[in-house]
Amino acid sequence: MQQALSYIGSVIATLSGGLGQTLLLFALTILISLPLGLLVSLGRMSRFAAVRIPIKLYISIMRGTPLMLQLLFVYFGPFYIFGPQFTYGRFTAAVIAFGLNYAAYFAEIYRGGIQSMPRGQYEASAVLGFTRSQTFFRIILPQVIKNILPATTNEVITLVKDTSLAQVIAVVELFRVAETTSSAQASVYPLIIAGVFYYIMNYVVAWIMERAEKSLSYYSA
Amino acid sequence: MHVLSIENITKSFDGLQVLHGISLHVDKGEAVAVIGPSGSGKSTLLRCATLLERIDTGSISYGGEPVAWDAPAGENGKAAKSVYAGKNELHAIRRRFGLVFQSFHLFPHLSVLRNLTEAPVRVLKIPKERAKEDAMRLLEKVGLSDKAAAYPFQLSGGQQQRVAIARAMALSPEILFFDEPTSALDPELTGEILKVIRTLAAEHMTMVIVTHEMAFAAEVADRVIFMDEGRIIEQGTPKEVLEHSENARTKAFLRKLSDN
Numbered sequence: 001m002q003q004a005l006s007y008i009g010s011v012i013a014t015l016s017g018g019l020g021q022t023l024l025l026f027a028l029t030i031l032i033s034l035p036l037g038l039l040v041s042l043g044r045m046s047r048f049a050a051v052r053i054p055i056k057l058y059i060s061i062m063r064g065t066p067l068m069l070q071l072l073f074v075y076f077g078p079f080y081i082f083g084p085q086f087t088y089g090r091f092t093a094a095v096i097a098f099g100l101n102y103a104a105y106f107a108e109i110y111r112g113g114i115q116s117m118p119r120g121q122y123e124a125s126a127v128l129g130f131t132r133s134q135t136f137f138r139i140i141l142p143q144v145i146k147n148i149l150p151a152t153t154n155e156v157i158t159l160v161k162d163t164s165l166a167q168v169i170a171v172v173e174l175f176r177v178a179e180t181t182s183s184a185q186a187s188v189y190p191l192i193i194a195g196v197f198y199y200i201m202n203y204v205v206a207w208i209m210e211r212a213e214k215s216l217s218y219y220s221a
Numbered sequence: 222m223h224v225l226s227i228e229n230i231t232k233s234f235d236g237l238q239v240l241h242g243i244s245l246h247v248d249k250g251e252a253v254a255v256i257g258p259s260g261s262g263k264s265t266l267l268r269c270a271t272l273l274e275r276i277d278t279g280s281i282s283y284g285g286e287p288v289a290w291d292a293p294a295g296e297n298g299k300a301a302k303s304v305y306a307g308k309n310e311l312h313a314i315r316r317r318f319g320l321v322f323q324s325f326h327l328f329p330h331l332s333v334l335r336n337l338t339e340a341p342v343r344v345l346k347i348p349k350e351r352a353k354e355d356a357m358r359l360l361e362k363v364g365l366s367d368k369a370a371a372y373p374f375q376l377s378g379g380q381q382q383r384v385a386i387a388r389a390m391a392l393s394p395e396i397l398f399f400d401e402p403t404s405a406l407d408p409e410l411t412g413e414i415l416k417v418i419r420t421l422a423a424e425h426m427t428m429v430i431v432t433h434e435m436a437f438a439a440e441v442a443d444r445v446i447f448m449d450e451g452r453i454i455e456q457g458t459p460k461e462v463l464e465h466s467e468n469a470r471t472k473a474f475l476r477k478l479s480d481n
């Protein structure tokens with residue numbers, strides 16, 4: 001019993017290095033993709049075809065090709081195309097690829113939310129003399145955020161699990177550490193413990209998002 | 222000087238002409254009721270006046286401040302589209318009018334009080350405390366001072382519309398437009414709205430009210446305008462239009478209404 005516990009303790013200690021990388025990758029992706037996604041969604045709805053069409057293409061590529069492929073492309077692409085001076089760290093590459101990919105998904109969520117806002121909200125704002133940006137940030141966006149929270153939660157939960165894909169460019173994150181430890185020790189426990197870590201992360205995500213939804217439920221619309 | 226001058230405006234939607242040369246002048250303190258069958262262009266007229274739609278030709282001005290005016294005839298002699306004032310001028314002119322929509326369009330995420338103070342604070346840059354005091358006075362006026370902290374979804378339709386009226390009044394407009402303010406309400410709730418408008422009329426608020434409530438129009442309006450198919454068919458005192466009209470279309474419309 002003592003032995004089993006200390007074994008599990010040592011596995012957890014080994015995995016926590018990878019866990020740190022996973023959490024950092026997750027946090028940076030969220031920090032980049034949530035605001036970037038809003039920008040992308042506005043570009044996607046632009047009146048100007050020169051803005052709208054490239055952004056539409058970007059979104060459809062991000063959503064239409066595997067994230068794993070995008071990771072490889074971001075990491076190796078510049079190296080193969082422009083030569084060895086154009087390289088950056090694996091972790092940086094992972095953050096860029098995840099940020100770009102998730103921004104595209106979030107952009108479509110924002111767009112759905114923005115486009116489903118009733119026209120009357122814009123018209124009431126216009127007649128009251130709000131500028132376009134006041135209307136967007138004070139009237140439209142707060143309502144959109146409430147409406148898109150459930151869809152966003154789903155996406156964030158997927159992101160927690162997707163961080164494991166970063167191992168294809170050899171980022172030493174939780175999944176990769178669990179895998180190597182498991183095969184080195186010929187043991188299934190590192191995989192189980194990694195699974196528990198992912199599960200707890202998503203539990204926390206769900207809890208936070210639920211709190212957010214509750215705090216915005218002061219009005220129903 | 223008219224508070225509002227609309228001169229010979231036209232408006233089409235994808236080739237369908239909705240307004241055929243409407244002229245409307247409203248004086249300070251006047252209450253004008255606009256009646257007419259559905260689809261006759263009443264809402265479009267209000268939407269053009271409140272800058273929600275752009276007119277094709279004709280001119281609009283508020284208190285002599287031009288909003289839009291006729292362009293000089295184009296090269297081929299065809300009337301070009303009306304020219305609008307610049308963005309800043311239009312922005313300044315917007316504070317001269319208010320609009321009460323048929324379906325309220327309150328901001329659901331803001332409390333009743335914030336619905337009233339948001340525009341004064343953000344648009345007119347009135348200090349928050351003063352905006353709150355003004356808002357409370359307005360809420361009192363529409364009989365909702367106990368609902369300041371409530372959210373729109375907690376109110377009945379009639380209460381929401383009263384908040385919408387107070388919200389429009391919070392910018393101290395020179396003229397207030399109403400687009401069928403009671404049409405979205407259950408019949409038993411229309412009375413409270415009409416009462417508020419009646420109070421405003423007694424205070425000589427300048428108003429243009431699109432309505433199907435003929436008795437109400439007769440009571441509060443100084444002038445009644447009958448519109449049909451994008452044209453003003455007839456206008457005059459409530460008595461002239463609602464009781465003694467000689468016009469066949471006006472009479473047909475009024476007869477149809479009283480049959481229902």
Ligand SMILES: Nc1ncnc2c1ncn2[C@@H]1O[C@H](COP(=O)(O)OP(=O)(O)O)[C@@H](O)[C@H]1O
Nearest residue numbers: 234235239257258259260261262263264265266
């Ligand atoms: N945005 C629009 N696009 C196309 N047609 C419109 C639009 N708004 C109004 N119309 C048409 O213009 C006509 C007049 O509408 P409206 O001004 O709403 O009349 P009313 O308010 O008198 O019922 C109707 O035939 C309506 O279908």
Ligand SMILES: [Mg+2]
Nearest residue numbers: 263264265401
């Ligand atoms: Mg209408």
